[in-house]
Amino acid sequence: MTEAPAQPRRLLVRDLAQLATPAPASGPMRGAHAGDVTILEGAYVLCEAGRVVEVGSMRKLGPLEGGDVEELDGSGRCAIPGLVDCHTHACFVGDRVEEFALRARGATYEELHAAGGGILSTVEATRAAGEEALVDAVTRHRDAMRRHGTTTFEAKSGYGLDRETELASLRAIRAARGVPTWLGAHAIPPEFDDGDAYLDFALAEVLPDAARLAAAADVFLERNAFDATQARRYLSACRETGLALRLHGDQFTEAGTIPLAIELGARSVDHLEATGDAGVDALAASDVTAVLLPASALFLGRPMPRARDLLDRGAIVALATDFNPGSAYCESLPLVASLAATQLRMGLEEILCALTVNPARVLGCADRKGRLAPGYDADLVLLGEPDWRYLAYHLAGDVVDAVLLGGEPLALG
Amino acid sequence: MTEAPAQPRRLLVRDLAQLATPAPASGPMRGAHAGDVTILEGAYVLCEAGRVVEVGSMRKLGPLEGGDVEELDGSGRCAIPGLVDCHTHACFVGDRVEEFALRARGATYEELHAAGGGILSTVEATRAAGEEALVDAVTRHRDAMRRHGTTTFEAKSGYGLDRETELASLRAIRAARGVPTWLGAHAIPPEFDDGDAYLDFALAEVLPDAARLAAAADVFLERNAFDATQARRYLSACRETGLALRLHGDQFTEAGTIPLAIELGARSVDHLEATGDAGVDALAASDVTAVLLPASALFLGRPMPRARDLLDRGAIVALATDFNPGSAYCESLPLVASLAATQLRMGLEEILCALTVNPARVLGCADRKGRLAPGYDADLVLLGEPDWRYLAYHLAGDVVDAVLLGGEPLALG
Numbered sequence: 158m159t160e161a162p163a164q165p166r167r168l169l170v171r172d173l174a175q176l177a178t179p180a181p182a183s184g185p186m187r188g189a190h191a192g193d194v195t196i197l198e199g200a201y202v203l204c205e206a207g208r209v210v211e212v213g214s215m216r217k218l219g220p221l222e223g224g225d226v227e228e229l230d231g232s233g234r235c236a237i238p239g240l241v242d243c244h245t246h247a248c249f250v251g252d253r254v255e256e257f258a259l260r261a262r263g264a265t266y267e268e269l270h271a272a273g274g275g276i277l278s279t280v281e282a283t284r285a286a287g288e289e290a291l292v293d294a295v296t297r298h299r300d301a302m303r304r305h306g307t308t309t310f311e312a313k314s315g316y317g318l319d320r321e322t323e324l325a326s327l328r329a330i331r332a333a334r335g336v337p338t339w340l341g342a343h344a345i346p347p348e349f350d351d352g353d354a355y356l357d358f359a360l361a362e363v364l365p366d367a368a369r370l371a372a373a374a375d376v377f378l379e380r381n382a383f384d385a386t387q388a389r390r391y392l393s394a395c396r397e398t399g400l401a402l403r404l405h406g407d408q409f410t411e412a413g414t415i416p417l418a419i420e421l422g423a424r425s426v427d428h429l430e431a432t433g434d435a436g437v438d439a440l441a442a443s444d445v446t447a448v449l450l451p452a453s454a455l456f457l458g459r460p461m462p463r464a465r466d467l468l469d470r471g472a473i474v475a476l477a478t479d480f481n482p483g484s485a486y487c488e489s490l491p492l493v494a495s496l497a498a499t500q501l502r503m504g505l506e507e508i509l510c511a512l513t514v515n516p517a518r519v520l521g522c523a524d525r526k527g528r529l530a531p532g533y534d535a536d537l538v539l540l541g542e543p544d545w546r547y548l549a550y551h552l553a554g555d556v557v558d559a560v561l562l563g564g565e566p567l568a569l570g
Numbered sequence: 571m572t573e574a575p576a577q578p579r580r581l582l583v584r585d586l587a588q589l590a591t592p593a594p595a596s597g598p599m600r601g602a603h604a605g606d607v608t609i610l611e612g613a614y615v616l617c618e619a620g621r622v623v624e625v626g627s628m629r630k631l632g633p634l635e636g637g638d639v640e641e642l643d644g645s646g647r648c649a650i651p652g653l654v655d656c657h658t659h660a661c662f663v664g665d666r667v668e669e670f671a672l673r674a675r676g677a678t679y680e681e682l683h684a685a686g687g688g689i690l691s692t693v694e695a696t697r698a699a700g701e702e703a704l705v706d707a708v709t710r711h712r713d714a715m716r717r718h719g720t721t722t723f724e725a726k727s728g729y730g731l732d733r734e735t736e737l738a739s740l741r742a743i744r745a746a747r748g749v750p751t752w753l754g755a756h757a758i759p760p761e762f763d764d765g766d767a768y769l770d771f772a773l774a775e776v777l778p779d780a781a782r783l784a785a786a787a788d789v790f791l792e793r794n795a796f797d798a799t800q801a802r803r804y805l806s807a808c809r810e811t812g813l814a815l816r817l818h819g820d821q822f823t824e825a826g827t828i829p830l831a832i833e834l835g836a837r838s839v840d841h842l843e844a845t846g847d848a849g850v851d852a853l854a855a856s857d858v859t860a861v862l863l864p865a866s867a868l869f870l871g872r873p874m875p876r877a878r879d880l881l882d883r884g885a886i887v888a889l890a891t892d893f894n895p896g897s898a899y900c901e902s903l904p905l906v907a908s909l910a911a912t913q914l915r916m917g918l919e920e921i922l923c924a925l926t927v928n929p930a931r932v933l934g935c936a937d938r939k940g941r942l943a944p945g946y947d948a949d950l951v952l953l954g955e956p957d958w959r960y961l962a963y964h965l966a967g968d969v970v971d972a973v974l975l976g977g978e979p980l981a982l983g
Contacts, residue, residue: 261910261912261917261918301968304968452965455909488966488967489966498671502676552900553904553966555717
């Protein structure tokens with residue numbers, strides 16, 4: 158007597174008040190398509206073996222064949238794709254609450270940096286922590302992200318800036334199931350006199366192993382960090398190893414980030430609070446995604462990026478938290494959605510695409526993440542609200558009721 | 571044989587990482603005292619019969635005499651007083667998510683109001699709801715506030731604007747244990763031609779009963795609502811009945827609110843986004859509290875109020891959510907704290923006072939609420955964070971770990 162092969166697990170999420178997902182598209186959601194969203198009232202999602210196999214209206218749901226199906230009652234709730242956070246610095250220990258308190262009374266970011274706060278204070282704490290503490294830290298922050306509906310997250314190294322801590326950071330991010338980015342060029346660590354000398358070290362001693370561990374490389378192109386010449390050198394070397402490229406740019410000043418990103422075929426330029434007209438036009442005409450970080454602009458009391466101009470001129474726009482201890486202690490993409498609606502003048506459909514399919518493209522997983530459609534990973538957020546747009550409307554609200562990752566409900570704690 | 575009298579319940583919250591509370595003061599926290607906060611590292615709070623009886627350092631905690639004491643482990647957590655939200659419009663049904671979505675794409679508050687959205691659309695839904703639905707709604711919103719650490723909340727009527735619904739609203743707020751404010755002059759309902767005719771009705775037909783149910787009266791002094799002459803008439807009549815007075819003012823335009831508030835001895839003027847120098851100076855020289863509502867300014871994409879000027883010139887400042895369906899769908903005072911630190915340039919100690927002792931004064935309960943000190947109600951928030959300042963630092967974070975109301979832990983759901 159032979160046993161039947163084990164059935165792959167099937168889960169039917171039924172009677173959803175609403176389902177909202179970026180519409181099918183062959184490419185990124187840009188320009189006139191930036192907000193193409195499909196809305197179903199009274200919907201179901203059928204998941205099997207971790208993937209979505211059917212999405213539809215309850216009134217068209219026929220009997221399900223082929224074995225047991227678990228059911229999850231979605232009534233009174235709305236389903237959206239699991240959110241994708243494509244820009245976080247979640248691998249650090251310690252905090253910068255003292256710096257936050259000083260800034261609240263008027264000190265600027267750069268003044269605090271010059272006074273010995275800033276990135277290097279986190280570098281010191283992170284170097285001292287050990288890899289196990291880094292795994293714990295990323296996992297704890299990952300769990301907080303999940304409670305806010307994030308099912309796919311990127312995290313950067315960059316608080317090590319030595320060989321051991323950079324590689325430990327990338328391993329910690331992988332251990333927490335994040336998408337790792339080597340931010341080897343985040344700041345110039347104190348043991349180097351200048352950026353060139355530090356890059357000599359980082360490219361010779363860290364890159365070969367970082368390239369095996371990371372999916373992309375990133376650079377902070379800004380005064381007091383790395384200039385365009387140094388960024389070109391760093392990114393070109395990283396590209397040689399097969400890493401995808403990303404850039405922090407135009408946060409405080411325009412320093413040539415956008416032309417460099419386009420020249421090198423980077424996946425994204427992130428921040429863009431200081432971008433002028435020429436930069437907006439150049440990005441809009443390119444395939445480089447503009448990753449906007451309004452929680453960071455809010456946290457620092459800085460101007461917001463020009464989302465409306467970027468979208469109206471046809472750019473590909475993604476939104477992310479920029480979660481980090483210094484300039485955005487915030488794991489919440491729903492808060493970012495609220496800021497996008499109220500500060501960036503983005504329509505709610507544009508916001509949904511900018512939190513799902515477009516950041517998935519930045520992370521190179523848009524074929525599996527960011528949509529609720531057959532073949533995509535069964536990563537779903539169930540909002541405990543009567544309309545999916547409460548995601549942005551309910552400012553700092555507890556909007557996330559349940560999260561499915563690969564078809565499995567997560568214990569959100 | 572006689573039984574011993576029942577012991578009042580005693581609860582010891584012990585081993586707190588930190589305790590932060592506004593310092594003892596005979597009057598409101600203003601000017602140089604606006605941020606007087608006492609911080610204890612390694613602290614306890616002893617509660618008995620709903621009140622705080624002792625606050626101190628663990629190292630000075632002696633043996634407790636006189637019967638059983640329950641213990642609550644506060645290790646790794648920080649205690650602050652229960653937060654006091656002195657300005658909400660929590661008594662409504664329905665939502666305005668459609669209006670929010672339109673505004674995200676550029677429509678202004680007043681355009682939406684003129685187009686039939688705005689307050690009157692909520693009035694229509696609230697009038698149709700019935701008192702039981704109002705009790706359910708206020709209770710649900712109250713529970714959300716509690717999850718964010720609010721233990722005392724005010725709520726206004728003002729979405730009825732007829733006799734039956736205004737009185738039902740005030741009863742519903744009382745049923746949910748809120749502090750009720752009669753916002754009889756919120757908008758001019760459609761069945762009246764002008765504000766004077768509506769006030770004739772409201773003062774004759776609603777005020778006599780509203781005065782028995784409410785603790786204060788409030789008016790929306792703004793173009794398209796009520797002017798200063800009408801506001802004086804309304805508030806003077808309310809004052810005759812013994813109600814405390816409050817005013818919505820200077821939200822979009824300056825229209826004489828501050829001089830009127832001072833003339834009438836009002837408890838507060840709320841909003842102040844449009845207040846100029848003379849208004850700031852007049853408020854600072856008065857005993858009228860400036861209630862700032864940065865979540866509302868954020869939600870509407872409006873300028874922030876001039877908190878720094880108000881504080882530096884000596885005004886009494888409180889912060890509140892303005893929770894309402896149209897211009898601030900936000901129950902979270904921790905989010906307001908983050909906005910105060912990042913947008914209003916308030917120091918974190920000033921923020922704590924503006925969320926506790928100062929709003930308690932607006933609500934007339936500063937002798938019992940807003941401080942952790944002997945004799946005060948045992949309303950505590952335990953933050954699941956290593957430093958009390960995460961209240962503002964952890965943007966949209968799940969900072970509230972537990973809430974005690976009158977010494978009883980609440981089930982936060």
